Amino acid sequence: MNDWPEAWSDDNRGPRYGRGSGAAQPEGARAMRQVRRDPAAPQYGAGVPQQPSYTDGGYDDAYDSGYNTGQVYGSPGGHGPGDTPGPGPRPAPRWGRRIKWTVITLATVLVVTSVATYFWADSKLRHEVDLSKVIDRPQSGSGTNYLIVGSDSREGMTKADEKKLHTGAAEGKRTDSMMILHVGDNGDTLISLPRDSDVEIPSYQGSTSGKVYPATGRREKLNAAYAEDGPTLLVRTIEYNTGLHIDHYVEIGFQGFANIVDAVGGVQIDIDKGFKDKWSGADFQAGKQTLNGQQALAFVRTRHAFAASDLQRTKNQQKFLAALAHEVATPSTVLNPFKLYPTMGAGLDSLIVDKDMSLWDLASMFWAMKGVNGGDGTSMNMPISGSTGGNLVWDKTKVKTLVNELNNDQKITVSGN
Numbered sequence: 001m002n003d004w005p006e007a008w009s010d011d012n013r014g015p016r017y018g019r020g021s022g023a024a025q026p027e028g029a030r031a032m033r034q035v036r037r038d039p040a041a042p043q044y045g046a047g048v049p050q051q052p053s054y055t056d057g058g059y060d061d062a063y064d065s066g067y068n069t070g071q072v073y074g075s076p077g078g079h080g081p082g083d084t085p086g087p088g089p090r091p092a093p094r095w096g097r098r099i100k101w102t103v104i105t106l107a108t109v110l111v112v113t114s115v116a117t118y119f120w121a122d123s124k125l126r127h128e129v130d131l132s133k134v135i136d137r138p139q140s141g142s143g144t145n146y147l148i149v150g151s152d153s154r155e156g157m158t159k160a161d162e163k164k165l166h167t168g169a170a171e172g173k174r175t176d177s178m179m180i181l182h183v184g185d186n187g188d189t190l191i192s193l194p195r196d197s198d199v200e201i202p203s204y205q206g207s208t209s210g211k212v213y214p215a216t217g218r219r220e221k222l223n224a225a226y227a228e229d230g231p232t233l234l235v236r237t238i239e240y241n242t243g244l245h246i247d248h249y250v251e252i253g254f255q256g257f258a259n260i261v262d263a264v265g266g267v268q269i270d271i272d273k274g275f276k277d278k279w280s281g282a283d284f285q286a287g288k289q290t291l292n293g294q295q296a297l298a299f300v301r302t303r304h305a306f307a308a309s310d311l312q313r314t315k316n317q318q319k320f321l322a323a324l325a326h327e328v329a330t331p332s333t334v335l336n337p338f339k340l341y342p343t344m345g346a347g348l349d350s351l352i353v354d355k356d357m358s359l360w361d362l363a364s365m366f367w368a369m370k371g372v373n374g375g376d377g378t379s380m381n382m383p384i385s386g387s388t389g390g391n392l393v394w395d396k397t398k399v400k401t402l403v404n405e406l407n408n409d410q411k412i413t414v415s416g417n
Contacts, residue, residue: 124348125362127355129231129249135205135212136236140245141407143184146365147235149226149251150177150300150317175223175234176301177317180244181368184409188368188377190322191402191416192314193238195223197382198391202240207232221391231352241394244403248361249354256350257300258293263342264327266290269320275305296320310392314381322373325366380416 152174178193199222203215207230225237235246252260261267267290274285282298282305291299300320306312353362371377383398402414 125357126349126352127357128352129354131232131235131249131354133205133207133232134236134239138239138243138245140247142409143182143406144247144364145244146181146248146250147238147246148179148181149175150257151251151253152176175226177314178222179318181365182406183364183368186409186411188371189406189412190318190369190372190377190379192318192381193222194310194314194382194392195221196310196390196392197222198388198393199237199241201225201237204229204233204236242399242403244406248357250365251352252350254297258297259350261291261296261324262293266292267296267320267324267327269323275302277302277305279304311381318379322369325369326373329366329370378412383414383416
């Protein structure tokens with residue numbers, strides 16, 4: 001008695017193995033029977049594939065080895081016995097996540113760069129003027145008042161620079177220009193103070209000695225106050241003679257001014273009438289033109305070529321500084337790091353400011369000057385009523401009205417010379 005299933009007996013041949021009971025078994029079936037005689041081989045049942053059937057000496061269509069279609073075992077499709085499963089369809093890109101992390105990365109870089117630039121730029125400002133040393137100050141009004149001073153300092157200049165820029169080699173420094181810029185909600189106002197303005201020197205505290213010098217009633221040209229005790233006495237003298245509180249102080253010398261102009265690639269300006277001046281080196285034709293640092297310095301320093309002398313020079317200074325501010329604040333400068341950083345580097349370490357001045361204050365000043373140049377504000381000279389001993393006398397009535405309007409941040413109704 002055999003111990004394997006009856007269906008696999010040699011004497012139990014049926015139609016499964018051929019067309020009749022005596023049909024010969026296929027060679028493959030005989031080999032399979034030998035395997036099935038192995039007691040260790042798994043028996044049919046749960047988890048074991050069913051034995052394929054044979055018809056006409058071959059496999060059923062339900063069990064196609066792949067030879068009929070030309071396939072070989074292990075093909076990438078993974079459909080036949082022994083085939084290796086393929087990788088399957090590629091997953092769709094997760095664009096939302098990619099965009100999210102790109103935005104986060106860019107924002108982080110922007111914040112880090114902005115913060116680093118701010119501290120770098122702030123460190124270059126020279127906070128050398130202590131306005132707390134100014135005594136008996138008038139009460140602050142509405143808006144912000146900047147005192148902008150151009151000095152004739154030759155600091156950092158070589159003999160070749162002095163010759164090239166026609167500055168001479170005078171020791172020390174004096175004020176070459178003075179302007180008050182009022183920044184308020186009802187328009188910005190830029191007022192030039194002629195350096196030959198006749199003013200009274202008040203009592204003041206020495207910037208280095210700390211000693212208080214009493215008033216003697218003496219009258220001097222405005223630039224003499226700066227020559228006597230520097231920025232703090234200049235601020236004290238302007239506040240005393242106008243009643244206007246100065247909030248911030250900004251000063252730049254010859255070399256720094258020329259460097260800033262060159263750093264922005266020059267400044268375009270429209271000159272109404274051509275002029276020459278051997279003292280400043282000016283030699284200009286009328287019309288629109290772009291001035292480099294050397295030419296710009298000559299333009300703002302010239303006074304001997306004009307009948308109105310210092311009054312015409314203050315108008316030219318206002319015109320050029322407003323144009324410079326406009327150039328510095330253009331997108332081509334602000335958004336171009338290869339232009340922005342050289343401009344900031346050339347300008348910031350050339351500026352002397354008060355100890356409380358921040359970069360935001362400086363930016364506000366430049367934007368206001370740009371606005372004045374664009375027609376959004378008022379540009380004028382301090383009202384003059386006449387002269388005495390070569391000094392220009394301010395019109396007291398107009399000055400009082402002007403200061404009152406500035407303190408209350410009102411529209412300016414006063415005109416200057």
